[in-house]
Amino acid sequence: MLPRHPHRTEDCRAISEILQRVGDKWTVLVVGKLGDGPLRFNELRSAVGGISQKMLTTTLRGLERDGFVTRTVFPTIPPRVDYELTDLGYELLVPVGALGEWARKNTERVRAARARFDGLHA
Amino acid sequence: MLPRHPHRTEDCRAISEILQRVGDKWTVLVVGKLGDGPLRFNELRSAVGGISQKMLTTTLRGLERDGFVTRTVFPTIPPRVDYELTDLGYELLVPVGALGEWARKNTERVRAARARFDGLHA
DNA sequence: CCGCATCCTCAGAGATACTG
DNA sequence: CAGTATCTCTGAGGATGCGG
Numbered sequence: 001m002l003p004r005h006p007h008r009t010e011d012c013r014a015i016s017e018i019l020q021r022v023g024d025k026w027t028v029l030v031v032g033k034l035g036d037g038p039l040r041f042n043e044l045r046s047a048v049g050g051i052s053q054k055m056l057t058t059t060l061r062g063l064e065r066d067g068f069v070t071r072t073v074f075p076t077i078p079p080r081v082d083y084e085l086t087d088l089g090y091e092l093l094v095p096v097g098a099l100g101e102w103a104r105k106n107t108e109r110v111r112a113a114r115a116r117f118d119g120l121h122a
Numbered sequence: 123m124l125p126r127h128p129h130r131t132e133d134c135r136a137i138s139e140i141l142q143r144v145g146d147k148w149t150v151l152v153v154g155k156l157g158d159g160p161l162r163f164n165e166l167r168s169a170v171g172g173i174s175q176k177m178l179t180t181t182l183r184g185l186e187r188d189g190f191v192t193r194t195v196f197p198t199i200p201p202r203v204d205y206e207l208t209d210l211g212y213e214l215l216v217p218v219g220a221l222g223e224w225a226r227k228n229t230e231r232v233r234a235a236r237a238r239f240d241g242l243h244a
Numbered sequence: 245c246c247g248c249a250t251c252c253t254c255a256g257a258g259a260t261a262c263t264g
Numbered sequence: 265c266a267g268t269a270t271c272t273c274t275g276a277g278g279a280t281g282c283g284g
Contacts, residue, residue, distance in 0.1 A: 028138045065239040203247090
């Protein structure tokens with residue numbers, strides 16, 4: 001509740017960067033699903049729901065690049081590709097989960113604030 | 123490290139929503155600055171640095187709408203407008219700060235993962 | 245001083261079709 | 265099955281000028 005330490009600009013930039021990284025449309029959804037265990041491409045696709053093939057690929061590539069997921073190809077026919085969270089990915093899930101928990105608890109307060117604001121500025 | 127409880131899709135959606143809300147380019151920067159106390163428009167502008175007038179206005183309106191900041195107008199000449207975090211805003215700072223802390227600690231691991239990935243896929 | 249209105253640009257997101 | 269390739273479209277973000 002109180003300003004513990006002055007928020008340094010560079011720290012805020014780092015926060016902002018990671019938040020934008022996980023703040024895109026699909027990342028947390030994908031990471032959340034993978035939090036329950038490894039999944040194949042299309043399993044993940046239908047688990048998330050509503051995501052296009054392209055966006056899932058893009059999202060997974062980004063997560064792989066940043067070291068949050070591993071991509072394992074089984075050279076079978078038909079091909080099989082498993083995606084799994086790395087340790088880093090699981091660790092990320094902790095603070096993200098905390099924020100999610102906060103979100104769940106406070107949805108109503110935000111909704112009420114919005115209704116009030118929109119009412120005043122109608 | 124282990125899947126404690128199955129991640130429900132609707133929960134993930136809520137997480138995703140709030141993350142996108144605070145995951146835009148300026149929100150956390152602005153909220154971070156306001157975390158040290160109330161600021162006037164242009165104080166905030168120069169404190170954040172690099173933000174355009176339009177984006178600061180847009181960001182502040184959004185935060186006001188969602189109940190994270192209050193906007194106080196002093197009917198003086200020239201006008202003076204103070205922005206301050208609400209209780210909800212301060213509470214948001216907690217999980218966001220936690221994520222930020224995680225970001226600060228793990229920047230190097232992400233950077234290394236990226237370098238490795240980019241090296242392999244050169 | 246504060247911030248709205250307007251115009252412009254460009255990256256992100258989706259739809260669709262095709263390949264190993 | 266698991267992608268890549270291409271196209272389109274929306275909207276976030278920035279620059280500039282005016283108004284209370």
